[in-house]
Amino acid sequence: MAASRPRRRPVVALYERIADAVHDGTYPPGSTLPSEPRLAAELGVSRPALREALLLLQEDGLVTVRRGVGRTVSPSPPRRGYERLRPLEELLAGGGTVAVRALLRAVEEPTDFTTQHLHAPAGAELAFWESVLTAQGAAAVLSQEWAAPAEVLRAAHPAFAEALGSPGAGAGSMLAVLAGTAREVDLTAHSQVSATLLGRRRGRQLDRAPDTPAVLVTQVxxxxxxxxxxxxxxxxxxxxxxPVLQSG
Incomplete structure (x- = not known):
């Protein structure tokens, strides 16, 4: 029997209802949203849930708050599906040109990390990309990315599976390839942030001392x-x- 699709949290579903209404013109760019009590009544939801969804919409740039006016739809709302997931190249681009230098493009067997996060079975083959992203003339990020086994990708996201094997795909990050094929696919992401030191190998790759403090972002x-x-x-x-946005 096919596995059922996981249910969305109510606030996430409400977020998407309002985002859909923005993109289909129900609440056009630049328009003022109904008051909170009226909007809650129109949508048939509680005000606490609505307030949380509106805060997420504000964080993602679909809604702005103007004193004395209320909540308004942004003049240029972000493209649907990209509100909470962007490649590092785009996130770093605010500081100027970003270059992606490919260190390794290979196929690896599962590790403890990929077994845990991708549920990869023993003996599976996973595409592995290691890259250094350079911004403002200096190495800014060491990125290590793994894709799920090919058979999983073909079932869950065949366009991503095909794009990974296309010529020139490895010129950017794996996440950029994924985002470029995800216009009709429901993508969600979760990130965890921790503090650490670079260590010897990563220090060499980033041209920094081994004891340099660093932030480690783990993303699925x-x-x-x-x-x-x-x-x-x-x-x-x-x-x-x-900037790091976390989604549950």
Missing amino acids: VRAGGTPVLAAKHMLPTGAPAL
């Missing part, structure tokens, strides 16, 4: 509830600021 991306990409992004002290 799902397509329709199936994990399709897992990544570790190492950001040393002094790297350009990287």
Whole structure:
């Protein structure tokens, strides 16, 4: 029997209802949303749930708050499906040109990390990309990305599976390839942030001392509830600021 699709949290579903209404013209760009009590009544939801969804919409740039006016739809709302997931190249681009230098493009067997986050069985073959992203003339991020086994990708996101094997795909990050094929696919992501030191190997790759403090961002991306990409992004002290959005 086919597995049922995971149910969405009510606030996430409400977020998407309002986002859909923005993109289909029910609440056009630049318009003012109904008052909170009226909007809650129109949508048939509680005001606390609505308030949380509106805060998420505001964080993602679909809604702005103007004193004396209320909540308005942004003049240029972000494209649907990209509100909470963007490649590192785009996140770092605010500081200027970003270059992706491929260190390794290979196929690996599962590790403890990929077994945990991609549910990869023993003996599976996973595409592995290691890259250094350079911004403002300096190495800013060491990125390690793994894709789920090919058979999983073909079932959950065939366009991503095909794009990974296309010529020139490895010129950017794996997440950029995924985002470029995800216009009709439900993608969600979750990130965890921790503090660490670079260590000797990563220090050499980023041209920094081994004892340089760094931030480690662990990211898992799902397509329709199936994990399709897992990544570790190492950001040393002094790297350009990287905004991180977490989604449950």
